[in-house]
Amino acid sequence: MRGDEMLFGKLTAIRGNQVVVKLDDELNQYKLAKWANGKQPTVQLLMDDGRTISPDQRKKVFAMLNDMALYTGYTPTEMEDEMKFLYYSHTGAEKFSMADCSVNQANKFLTFLLDFCFKLGVPFKTRTWDMIPDSYPKAxxxxxxxxxxxxxxxxxxxxxxxxxxxxxxxxxxxxxxxxxxxxxxxxxxxxxxxxxxxxxxxxxxxxxxxxxxxxxxxxxxxxxxxxxxxxxx
Structure with a gap:
């Protein structure tokens, strides 16, 4: 699943091999049909085990990337690739995936994105602004x-x-x-x-x-x- 197809929500019920998820945002039926390409959509359920990137961290990173993509004209996937390239170049970090990177790596990348947006004056959506971690020196x-x-x-x-x-x-x-x-x-x-x-x-x-x-x-x-x-x- 690509970054611009990522949905987030809370697991509310489990019934045998069926799960009920309440999405954080209203589902866009047009986008769902586009992603599925006429087929029944396949979804991936990632549970936070406390060792790798959490759903909350992933949600914040993709919210940042979506705001940056909207500002620059890139697609969210292109924006992710571009910012990862800059991150690797500036930090010397090894390549990582937003699907299973460490909590520490996710925090470092999110901080890099925030610093980048502040420095270049990339505007934040209100919801993204409210997501900025308390640990970040926002003030x-x-x-x-x-x-x-x-x-x-x-x-x-x-x-x-x-x-x-x-x-x-x-x-x-x-x-x-x-x-x-x-x-x-x-x-x-x-x-x-x-x-x-x-x-x-x-x-x-x-x-x-x-x-x-x-x-x-x-x-x-x-x-x-x-x-x-x-x-x-």
Whole structure:
């Protein structure tokens, strides 16, 4: 079964040699007929044994590849081949299959895909955005690439979670402050709800930026950091 034919669901019942699966998405009858080519479809049931790639990991990888294919014009199968080639070239990893690779390999490939999308500004569908693993540094990547941490919208604003007062921001030591990246709509909502209620609603965690990131994002200069460290006004 190819990547663009992959369906995911939950096993809900077993009756002898028959199983009942509730699909995560509504079945597209047109695609099913196309895949089957006029024949009765044959399906493969893969169970998570805890040692190889899990169905949840596979689902996230293919969701990413489908979003990338939609953005680039490739088919999902072509996108998988292209990204695997880049992954092998960048990491020196041996060839692997999404059907039976290790959990660790699946995590590394998913991280590679996420890094690639953030770097090149590939937009995520809302559902794919919500699938990004908690272990991935999404908040930091959003700040570095100006994507809303809530919805993934590009060209979003870097927001000070920590109030900076009404004085000149040039005089503030931003190394001590916490940040989040928000689109205009979510930025306005944050001000309406208040910071505490907003982060509780969306379960986000504002973070500090490194000195290099502060400089790259034009929030502070190295000169200003040195002046603060030397006690200069």
């Amino acid at each position: 930091m990547q959003c700040l570095r690439h100006r994507q809303c941490v809530i919805c993934g919208k590009l060209h979003s604003d870097i927001d000070h979670f920590t109030p900076v007062g009404r004085g000149s921001r040039k005089l503030v030591d931003h190394r001590k402050l916490y940040f989040e990246c928000l689109c205009r709509a979510h930025h306005q909502e944050r001000h309406q709800l208040g910071a505490k209620s907003f982060i509780e609603k969306y379960h986000i965690r504002p973070i500090k930026l490194s000195e290099d990131d502060l400089i790259a994002l034009h929030i502070m200069t190295r000169k200003r950091m040195d002046e603060i460290d030397e006690g200069m006004i």
